[in-house]
Each structure stands twice: as C-alpha cells, then as structure tokens.
Amino acid sequence: MSVDLTIGKAINAGLRRAMESDPQVLVMGEDVGRLGGVFRVTDQLYKDFGADRVIDTPLAESGIVGTAIGLALRGYRPVCEIQFDGFFFPATNQTFAQLAKMRRRSAGALNVPVVLRIPYGGGIGAVEHHSESPEAYFAHTAGLRVVTPANAVDAYWMIQQAVTSPDPVVFFEPKRRYYDKAEVDTGASEAAAAMGSARVARPGSDVTLLAYGPMVKTALQAAEADTERSIEVVDLRSLAPVDYATVEESVRRTGRLVVAHEAPVTGGIGGEVAARVTESCFYHLESPVIRVGAFDTPYPQSRLEEHYLPDLDRILDGVDRAFAY
C-alpha cells in the first residue's frame, strides 16, 4: 500500500501505527491533543486514541521530559513533542542529567525508552528561538541516540524504530521539509533500513558530500547543479551513533569529503566526522575534510537567514575548496 505522504504526515502515520501495535505508547506535549500540534504532526491522534494516550501537558518542558522518564520507568513508551527547538532548553536537566544517564547508573536495570521529537532548523522565516539547530548538544551527551530523517519514507520508519528502541531517542524533525512528499509503502511489515544507518542518497565518484536532516535536499540540489564533478551525497540519518562504516566506504572511493549542516560549524557534528574520517581514511584523502555550516553567531533575524544557512552556493563553494588541493 503505497501512499504519497509529506514528512509531517509520515511521522503522523508512523506514530499511529506505533500506538496501534503497542498500547503502552503515549504521545505527550504542548498542544498535541485537540490542536494536533502546531505543525499538525499529531493530527487526529487525540480523536482516535483519547486524552489518556494523547496528553496535552502543562506548559513546562522540564515537566514533560521528567514525567516521561517516570512513565517510562513504569513501563510506558512516551513520545514527547517539544514544540520548537528553542524551547527545549528548560528540559536540559531532565534530558542530559537524568534521561541520558539512567540506564548506566542502574547498571542496566533500568531502560528509559523515551522519544523526544523536536522540530528543528531554520528556513521558515520565524521569529527568534524558532529556528535552532541544537543537535550537537545531544550528540555530545552519552546515553542518547540522536536521529533525523530527511524524507517521508525514513520519517515513517524511523519514528517507529525510535518508539521501539529501548534507549532514549532524540528525533529531530526538519521543520522546513515537513511538507516535502514521497511515496511511502505503509503496508510493508518492516523498514528496509535501520534508523542507525547512513544512506547513499545519490551515488558519485569525485567527492562525498555528507548531510543530514534539512540539508540533504540542499546537498542533492548542489550535486545536481554541479555538472563538472560527480558528487556522492550521503545522508547520515543517525548523528549518534554515526554509521562510520558507510561514510568511510564512500570516502575511500571518492577521496574527498565535504560535510554540510545548518548548525554552526564550531563544535558541530561536521567537525566530529571530519576528525574521525581524517584518522581512519588519512591515506585515501586527496584534500582536508571541508565543513560547511552556519556561522558561530546566534541565529539571526529571519530577513538574514538565507545568508546564515548554507545554501547550494555555499555548499558548492565548499566543494570548490576541497578540489583546490
């Protein structure tokens, strides 16, 4: 059964399927009930599963994550919606100091299968605090799995895999791609790929262009636009842990690596991947690993975001730099 779904609707369909197959799955967050979430990702779930399983929470992020931990300890599988990336921060203590560490602290006695869904990234012309890319904080925190789909097919399957994962999963949703569509086979019994694996989104032979989440589409456009070089685009999908096997296999073939993401370059995922690939693929590299990202400044007012976010030209400029060696 193949259906044309947007990323937003694919997550909705994935959540619905997860809730149907496991009565312990709960959806909770601000406005997820009657409204169906500000991006409508939980649309109709309240109507069909009721207020006990689709919980409109008080306006308190620390409370959302903290009570989700408690529910998970009691055998539930809460999927929390954090309304926007910039509103996650009140929940940092519960996430970084509690959620991430609980399994290890209990020597494996406790599993805390909480999913945090966070719409992230810019490009929608929003006011401040609505366009952040905080993924590096999460990837830096041991105990959390961090994933992000770039298309509707992955969105549909990855949210289900996140829900069934025994570990806490931070599920970043590329909000400016919510309305991008793809054919999704919702009848299939299981996904073709695991959420922890990277994927070659477009084969090529001259350079590997690594991206994830909202930047995958831009990377594909850049690869398409470049008629001189054969650019391989790899979609990372999982930011923690990173599927280095797939990344390294690609880099060994192409000999060059450019990493592009929306988050600021300093301390970002790109730097981490660059360091690792430099270690493992040093003799295969024809040039240093190039990072393309946002500046080390606060997310600017929306009228400047087209300059702040890497676009096709900035990415190709990064590819140029890789070929300058």
Add this chain to the structure above:
Amino acid sequence: MSDNTAHGEPELVQLLAPDGELHDDPDYPLDISAEEIRGLYRDLVLVRRVDTEAVALQRQGELGLWASLLGQEAAQIGSARALRPQDTAFPSYREHGVAWARGVAPKELLGLFRGVTNGGWDPAEYGLHLYTIVIGSQTLHATGYAMGVQRDGATGEDGSAVIAYFGDGASSQGDTSEAFTFAAVNNAPVVFFCQNNQWAISEPPDRQTRVPLYRRAAGFGFPGVRIDGNDVLASLAVTRKALQQAREGQGPMLIEAFTYRMGAHTTNDDPTRYRASAELEEWKAKDPILRLRTHMQTAGIAGDDFFTEVEDEADRLGERLRAECRSLPDPDPLDIFHEVYAEPNTQIDLQRAEFADYLASFDDAGAEGGR
C-alpha cells in the same frame, strides 16, 4: 472563597462593570482625573489600532508573524500606566500595550515580527526589557532585577519597582515557580502580572492548574488577587497599589488579570480547531474599550467630539504604521556578526572576513558572467 476550579466564576476586583457602571472598592481606591480617563481611553483605542494594523500587515506579507493583544488592552494599559518612569517592566511577547505605555514606538515592535531585528529597543531607555519568547524566563529576570533595585537602596516611597508580565500557560513553567520563590524569600520589589487570557495556544487553564492562578501566591508566601482584566480602572488601581507596596518594602504580589484573547494565538494559529465561537461572543460583551466609552458618555467625561478625535488619531497612526513598516530596510548581511560579543572576538572576525569575501565573489562572478 467559593471557586475551586480554574474556570470557576472568579471573585475578582472590578471597578468598571461591563455595562459601564463604576463601583468603588475600599481596598483599591481610584484616584483619577477626567483627563487621565480620557488618556486611558485614547491608549486603548490606539493600541488596538496598532494591533489591527499589524495583523493586516502580516496578512499582506509584511510581517512574518504577529501575536495579537486583542481583548487584553485594558489589562496591559491599566497596569502599565500604573508604572512610574523609574520602574522597569519585563514583558513576554504580546505586551504591545505595555510597550506603548512605556513609550516604545510601535514600529520598533514591527521590526521584531518582520524579522529585521532580534530585539528592537534599548531597554534602559524605556524601562522596558526586550520581548521574551521562551515562556516564563522573564519572571526570573524581573525578580533578579528587583533584587538589584532592593540592594541599591533604590526603593522607598518615591523609589523603583519592577513588574513581570506572563501568561496563564507560563504559570506552569519551573522558571515561574522559581521566580515566585526567589521573590518571596528576598521580599523583592516585584509585581507578577499574569494575564490569564484563557488559552495557552490550544490549552485552556484546566490543563495548567486546578486552582485559580492568583491563589498560587499564597503557597509562596505573598498575596495574590484576581482582577477583571477587561477593566482598565481595576487594572490601574490594583497594580498601582501593588507596585507601591513593593517599593515600600512589603514584597511581591501576584495579580491575575482575568481576561480573554479575542484573536488567534498568533497569525499562524487557527483557533477554530480548539475553541467554540460562542465563547468569543460571550467575551465580546465584556469588551474593555466599549465599557469605558459607555462610562465616559454617561458620566459626561467626554462627548462625541472627543471620540471622533481619537478615531481620527487612530486612522493617522494606522497609516503611519503601514508606511513605517514597509520602509523598514532589510539589514546588511554582515549584521549577522555584529554585537555577538562586547569584546573583539577573533573567531567572529575571521568568519566575517571570509563571508565578506564570499559575498564579494558574487559581484566578481557577475562581472565575469557567472559561475
């Protein structure tokens, strides 16, 4: 007290009834001249016009977003007109009436929602901190600021006080509870002004609390009172008293202004998905502007000329605002790097220089005929 749910018919301080009749409240004496009442009316009408224009400008694509204050004019104007120049207000993001009363030009507010600035004004100049979007954060800033005022010995009969604005939803944030705690144990000169407009986006107050919000204060050890938030005179009288008590060393107070958000949460929101239109109709009958006008007419405080004059002024303001909004220029791309740090920062300097070169390369490429 009789009410025991968030919704329960509130016992509230009301001076001006919806039918325009004025009642005295011995606890909150109203010392106000006819001139001042005319001033309040003018404020209400002009601020509503700013709001209406901004919603229209958003619809025309001139603003990215707007958070409407429709229905909350009296809560904001009454409380903000109770402030003295030396007082400081910490707003959330819907406090256009407060900004108006503090003298911030409406066009500065538009800048933020148009996406040309991240803030807009110098908080010290107006005694109005920047709009704060992350819910509840400003309640702690206000409390800390009040602790500073107290430490500086800037309190006393003619001294300073602080006011923090937040919503019913914000009352659930940990920050807000922590602000109550800090304010109480330090006896800080801060007034917490909660506009309970009945909705936190799609969630009614019973998703935030089981007791009326004003009663929260008791548990923290300071007084709380609920006022009719659509009554500009109650808002003025009660806030005046609370601020005066705070500056004179009697500590914080919580004012819950019971009001209603007549518009959508923001221009991105569709309230028909979660609330009944009958509710809106019910609240329209309590409109803050209408009741003051009725009172002024029956009490002979103003005649038709005055109301026409204010209407004309609103028209002119609207026209000016439209022009000002359209003429707000897009910032220079290199503005991204400005004012990130107070001290020179080599990392930012480097990135700015690289980006300037990158931008310049397009001019060169243009001259050469493109990539």
